[in-house]
Amino acid sequence: MGKVLIIGAGGVATVAAHKVAQNKDVFTEIKIASRTKSKCDALAQVLNEKYGTNVTTARVDADSVEELVALMSEYKPDIVMNLALPYQDLTIMDACLATGCNYLDTANYEPKDEAHFEYSWQWAYRERFEKAGLCAILGCGFDPGVTSVYTAYAAKHHFDEMHYLDIVDCNAGNHHKAFATNFNPEINIREITQKGLYWENGQYVETEPMEIHQPLNYPNIGPKESYLLHHEEIESLVINYPTIKRARFWMTFGEAYLKHLEVIQNIGMDCIDEVEYQAPKADGTGMITVKIVPLQFLKAVLPNPQELGQNYDGETSIGCRIRGIKNGEEHTYYVYNNCSHQAAFEETGMQGVSYTTGVPAMIGAMMFLKGIWSKPGVHNVEEFDPDPFMEQLNLQGLPWHELHDIDLEL
Ligand code: NDP
Numbered sequence: 001m002g003k004v005l006i007i008g009a010g011g012v013a014t015v016a017a018h019k020v021a022q023n024k025d026v027f028t029e030i031k032i033a034s035r036t037k038s039k040c041d042a043l044a045q046v047l048n049e050k051y052g053t054n055v056t057t058a059r060v061d062a063d064s065v066e067e068l069v070a071l072m073s074e075y076k077p078d079i080v081m082n083l084a085l086p087y088q089d090l091t092i093m094d095a096c097l098a099t100g101c102n103y104l105d106t107a108n109y110e111p112k113d114e115a116h117f118e119y120s121w122q123w124a125y126r127e128r129f130e131k132a133g134l135c136a137i138l139g140c141g142f143d144p145g146v147t148s149v150y151t152a153y154a155a156k157h158h159f160d161e162m163h164y165l166d167i168v169d170c171n172a173g174n175h176h177k178a179f180a181t182n183f184n185p186e187i188n189i190r191e192i193t194q195k196g197l198y199w200e201n202g203q204y205v206e207t208e209p210m211e212i213h214q215p216l217n218y219p220n221i222g223p224k225e226s227y228l229l230h231h232e233e234i235e236s237l238v239i240n241y242p243t244i245k246r247a248r249f250w251m252t253f254g255e256a257y258l259k260h261l262e263v264i265q266n267i268g269m270d271c272i273d274e275v276e277y278q279a280p281k282a283d284g285t286g287m288i289t290v291k292i293v294p295l296q297f298l299k300a301v302l303p304n305p306q307e308l309g310q311n312y313d314g315e316t317s318i319g320c321r322i323r324g325i326k327n328g329e330e331h332t333y334y335v336y337n338n339c340s341h342q343a344a345f346e347e348t349g350m351q352g353v354s355y356t357t358g359v360p361a362m363i364g365a366m367m368f369l370k371g372i373w374s375k376p377g378v379h380n381v382e383e384f385d386p387d388p389f390m391e392q393l394n395l396q397g398l399p400w401h402e403l404h405d406i407d408l409e410l
Contacts, residue, residue, distance in 0.1 A: 002369035003029040005077035005101075007062050007092060008084035009039035011183060011306045011350050012106060012141070015358025016083055016365075017043055018348040019396060021053040026366050031075050033058040034084065046349070062088040068095030077101055079365050083358070085187060086110040086117065093125050093136060102134050102374075104364050106141030106357055107187070108232045115190040115272055119235050119380070126378045136378040140364035141357035142318055142337075143169055143249075144233035145381060146393065149360075150320040150335045150400070151237055152386040158333050158404075159324040161243040166321040166410045167233065168226060170218040170252040173314035173341045173352060179260040180303040182353035186295050189270050193261070197230035198248040199238045210258070216250065216409055218317040219401070220338055226250040236380040243324070248410075269298045309351040312341035316352045319400075321408040334403040337393070347397065356398060363392045 004020060004027050006013055013032065020027045030047075032040040032055060040057035047053045060071050062084045072080065072095055082092045082105040089109035096103045110117040122138055129136050139145055147167045155162055171182060181188040196207035212228040231249035238247050253261075264270050274291040281288050319336025337356070344355035364381065367373035373384040381389075393400055 001026045001028055002078035003076065004031070004365055004369075005072065005075055005080045006030065006032045007034065007060065007080060007082050007088070009034035009036065009043055010083070011354030012357045012361065013081075013083035014043055014306065015344070015348045015350050015354045016081060016361045017047060017055070017358075018050075019359055019362035020365070021047045021051040021055070023362070023366060024051075024053065026369050030055045031058060031077065032056075033060040033071055035059070035061055063091055065091050065094045065098070068092060069098050072096070072099040072101050079104060079368050081361055081365055082106075083361060085184060087112050089122060093122065096134065096136070097125070097128055097132055100132065100134065102368060103129075103136040104140050104361065104368065105138060106145060106361050108139060108144075110187070110190070113272065115194060117191075117232055119232065122378060130377040133376045135368060135374050135376055137364050137368065137373060137384075138378060138380050139233060139236070140361050140381050142360055142398075143167060143231065144236075145357070145360040145364070146337065146398065147318065147320055148233050148237060148380060148382040149386045149389050151241065151322070152382040152384075153390055154320065154322050154333055154335065155241060156386060158331065159322065159326050162241055162322050162324040163243060163245045164323040164410070165237065165241075165244050165247040166408065167231065167247075167249045168216055168218070168317075168319055168321060168336075169250065170216075170221060170224050170226070170317045171314075171353065172218065172221040172224060172252070173312050173316060175303075175308040175312045175341075175351070177303050177308070179257065180308055181305060182308070182351065183305050183357070185299040185302045185305070189261070189264070189295060189298075190272065192229060192251070192253075193265060193270055194230055196228045197234075198228060198246065199234055199244070200246045210253075214409075216252075218252075219336060221315070221317055224252040226252050233380075237382060240380065240382050264298065269294045271295060305354070306350060309341065309345035309349060312345060312351045315340045316356060318356065321410055323408060332405055332408050334406060334408060335400055337398050337400050339398060359396050359398050360389075360393070363389055363396060366392065
């Protein structure tokens with residue numbers, strides 16, 4: 001049905017590649033390209049052995065539009081899955097426009113030198129994608145991604161008007177490390193050390209980082225302290241569903257994680273500005289002054305999220321808790337998925353957070369190639385029909401459950 005180019009060979013890309021290879025009727029040709037070609041080759045070999053899929057690989061620096069254009073012009077993919085980092089969103093979108101390729105990602109653009117994310121940079125590409133007749137699907141992981149599709153599904157089937165939306169993200173897994181992040185440590189720490197932000201009565205309300213928190217009960221898990229964070233899907237959901245009076249995002253953190261994070265911040269290791277450092281020369285002939293970014297150095301010494309899977313037990317639970325009106329009466333609705341880290345590892349070699357992101361990325365690309373989600377322009381996932389995507393979630397390893405008219409605790 002279509003040719004796919006996966007950019008990146010990290011945790012999320014690995015899961016997406018497994019799922020792409022499992023759906024041979026849709027994905028007829030697969031290429032994986034990333035900064036380190038040896039990682040693409042190792043992944044291609046696993047896919048070949050496991051599914052008998054012939055996957056080609058390439059090296060590409062996705063910060064370079066020129067390199068991307070050369071790769072895409074030669075391979076001519078129907079869709080490019082950007083599973084590298086948020087820093088590469090715009091260069092990959094530029095290359096897609098230059099070569100006539102469609103685009104999908106899981107995280108919105110973030111400049112390297114500023115820990116700040118918002119959709120405006122990518123929404124600015126709308127007209128160019130529309131004019132080129134190309135489709136860009138933004139934020140197709142779990143959150144953003146499935147949470148946005150859950151909201152669209154709730155709006156379509158369960159509410160005339162949604163008033164209160166709380167997205168709740170719990171990781172009740174244990175990787176048995178003193179401190180580790182579940183996806184790219186640099187991106188993760190940048191995200192959670194930001195100020196909190198939520199939408200209420202037509203405007204954003206800012207909080208200090210982790211200022212607002214409360215215990216929430218998660219299905220099959222129990223109560224977990226949950227912290228209000230700024231998260232990107234809120235930005236598009238309150239625009240696409242203007243009846244929403246309040247929209248918030250909550251994530252659980254354990255005490256040990258927060259204590260480590262506090263120390264990291266106190267000693268300045270979360271800093272994204274360059275600092276000068278005296279390092280020994282590789283040939284042993286003296287010292288050299290180099291510039292390093294402390295957070296990038298920290299990433300180099302922290303556990304690699306891709307290697308957490310083996311001893312990871314427990315599960316994640318992510319969902320949407322919504323209150324609104326149907327046929328003149330108030331109702332509540334909770335839709336969620338629980339994902340086992342061990343089951344994810346057994347299937348793909350990666351832990352649950354990579355799994356819950358990579359599977360929806362594959363489903364989004366599948367929706368595009370099947371012609372179900374394919375309108376030209378730049379779109380957040382809630383702008384498409386949620387039903388076929390929800391159907392695939394049940395078939396592709398992320399089954400969802402619904403609870404009606406319960407106490408949402410929020
Ligand atoms: P990883 O760090 O594991 O993988 C990133 C990959 O991108 C690596 O293979 C890396 O190459 C490659 N890469 C980085 N820079 C470049 C570049 N300039 N050119 C080419 N390749 C590059 O990250 P994850 O897999 O954990 O996360 C991937 C994405 O998923 C991130 O954008 C993250 O924000 C997003 N995400 C989204 C979630 C959601 O629910 N929506 C949840 C979790 C993550 P190398 O191997 O050489 O370092």
